Amino acid sequence: xxxxxxxxxxxxxxxxxxxxxxxxxxxxxxxxxxxxxxxxxxxxxxxxxxxxxxxxxxxxxxxxxxxxxxxxxxxxxxxxxxxxxxxxxxxxxxxxxxxxxxxxxxxxxxxxxxxxxxxxxxxxxxxxxxxxxxxxxxxxxxxxxxxxxxxxxxxxxxxxxxxxxxxxxxxxxxxxxxxxxxxxxxxxxxxxxxxxxxxxxxxxxxxxxxxxxxxxxxxxxxxxxxxxxxxxxxxxxxx
Amino acid sequence: xxxxxxxxxxxxxxxxxxxxxxxxxxxxxxxxxxxxxxxxxxxxxxxxxxxxxxxxxxxxxxxxxxxxxxxxxxxxxxxxxxxxxxxxxxxxxxxxxxxxxxxxxxxxxxxxxxxxxxxxxxxxxxxxxxxxxxxxxxxxxxxxxxxxxxxxxxxxxxxxxxxxxxxxxxxxxxxxxxxxxxxxxxxxxxxxxxxxxxxxxxxxxxx
Numbered sequence: 063x064x065x066x067x068x069x070x071x072x073x074x075x076x077x078x079x080x081x082x083x084x085x086x087x088x089x090x091x092x093x094x095x096x097x098x099x100x101x102x103x104x105x106x107x108x109x110x111x112x113x114x115x116x117x118x119x120x121x122x123x124x125x126x127x128x129x130x131x132x133x134x135x136x137x138x139x140x141x142x143x144x145x146x147x148x149x150x151x152x153x154x155x156x157x158x159x160x161x162x163x164x165x166x167x168x169x170x171x172x173x174x175x176x177x178x179x180x181x182x183x184x185x186x187x188x189x190x191x192x193x194x195x196x197x198x199x200x201x202x203x204x205x206x207x208x209x210x211x212x213x214x215x216x217x218x219x220x221x222x223x224x225x226x227x228x229x230x231x232x233x234x235x236x237x238x239x240x241x242x243x244x245x246x247x248x249x250x251x252x253x254x255x256x257x258x259x260x261x262x263x264x265x266x267x268x269x270x271x272x273x274x275x276x277x278x279x280x281x282x283x284x285x286x287x288x289x290x291x292x293x294x295x296x297x298x299x300x301x
Numbered sequence: 302x303x304x305x306x307x308x309x310x311x312x313x314x315x316x317x318x319x320x321x322x323x324x325x326x327x328x329x330x331x332x333x334x335x336x337x338x339x340x341x342x343x344x345x346x347x348x349x350x351x352x353x354x355x356x357x358x359x360x361x362x363x364x365x366x367x368x369x370x371x372x373x374x375x376x377x378x379x380x381x382x383x384x385x386x387x388x389x390x391x392x393x394x395x396x397x398x399x400x401x402x403x404x405x406x407x408x409x410x411x412x413x414x415x416x417x418x419x420x421x422x423x424x425x426x427x428x429x430x431x432x433x434x435x436x437x438x439x440x441x442x443x444x445x446x447x448x449x450x451x452x453x454x455x456x457x458x459x460x461x462x463x464x465x466x467x468x469x470x471x472x473x474x475x476x477x478x479x480x481x482x483x484x485x486x487x488x489x490x491x492x493x494x495x496x497x498x499x500x501x502x503x504x505x506x507x508x
Contacts, residue, residue: 102457111414112449123450125458171460266457
């Protein structure tokens with residue numbers, strides 16, 4: 063019997079897990095910590111060129127002797143930052159890692175840091191002036207200064223006030239946003255606001271285990287061998 | 302382009318540029334009115350000067366041709382055209398270094414992607430070594446990435462807090478057994494004795 067919290071293998075914004083693929087998981091379950099614990103609020107603006115990250119994919123970075131994963135969440139599958147966060151809230155984190163990754167650098171102290179092109183809203187103050195009732199009354203992490211009438215530079219609560227592609231409801235601001243395995247309620251962007259986005263790191267999760275998906279023709283074997291170099295539990299799953 | 306001289310499709314110039322000898326090509330093109338800048342690009346294989354190519358592209362753009370039109374009749378696709386235009390971000394001293402043979406085209410392109418401060422650091426390296434290599438640029442980029450990473454807050458890399466100490470299961474079971482014992486009717490003596498025995502065994506485990 064293993065004790066590693068597991069992510070739920072449902073169809074996600076980026077599709078289903080692929081045979082032979084390797085996935086970093088931060089599982090969910092009873093006794094776990096709330097999603098908000100893992101948010102970075104305010105998010106951390108980045109210069110992608112300086113950090114050497116690209117708008118999709120992962121990069122290993124070393125910080126104080128520990129290697130971590132910088133993972134850019136693609137806007138194609140998760141146009142809203144809240145899409146990814148609500149998915150993690152329900153099913154845990156599951157992010158594909160390239161088989162070329164140097165798995166040997168990962169340890170139990172490694173974290174996976176998520177980047178999104180929309181994670182920092184430069185003109186967040188405009189949103190704060192038109193806050194819609196919803197999941198959060200301003201700051202998901204209950205940072206008191208974020209709840210004051212004067213808006214902070216940016217607060218993660220803005221992710222739930224800036225949702226596109228949601229279905230309309232009776233309330234002109236409230237939308238039901240459908241994802242492959244669930245839907246959530248949030249607020250669409252106020253009509254008169256043109257957002258100014260900057261890429262930012264918006265969440266940091268521990269990595270509970272690596273999962274390799276079995277392939278019918280043994281596609282997983284090479285990946286499993288590489289992943290087993292990590293200082294993390296590596297488990298084989300059917301999906 | 303003025304109204305009196307309408308912009309001619311670049312395809313027409315390309316069609317006129319079929320002869321193979323470079324000099325003949327140039328002469329014929331000039332006679333046919335082909336922009337000289339287009340030649341710099343069409344003769345790319347013979348004269349791979351990326352700065353000259355950039356200048357030629359810029360001149361053509363200034364004359365009113367689009368990137369698509371230039372890509373259609375030269376060996377440069379859209380990405381290559383953008384790379385050449387991006388050389389505008391290179392410091393003039395680094396362009397000079399390239400033209401003097403102190404840096405390759407690839408090194409020049411990579412330098413153009415870096416901030417001015419980093420390019421100046423690389424220039425200092427070039428002054429010391431007399432040239433600039435891909436390794437120099439890679440090292441500068443790596444140092445920049447390390448600096449950017451060091452600038453991030455430590456909290457986002459912080460390890461998970463240690464889980465709270467596990468509750469003593471014996472205490473929990475004892476509490477539940479004591480609760481059970483209180484609920485057993487007095488006439489169920491055997492059962493009461495049994496539960497009391499379990500409680501004693503639990504105490505023994507603790508000891």
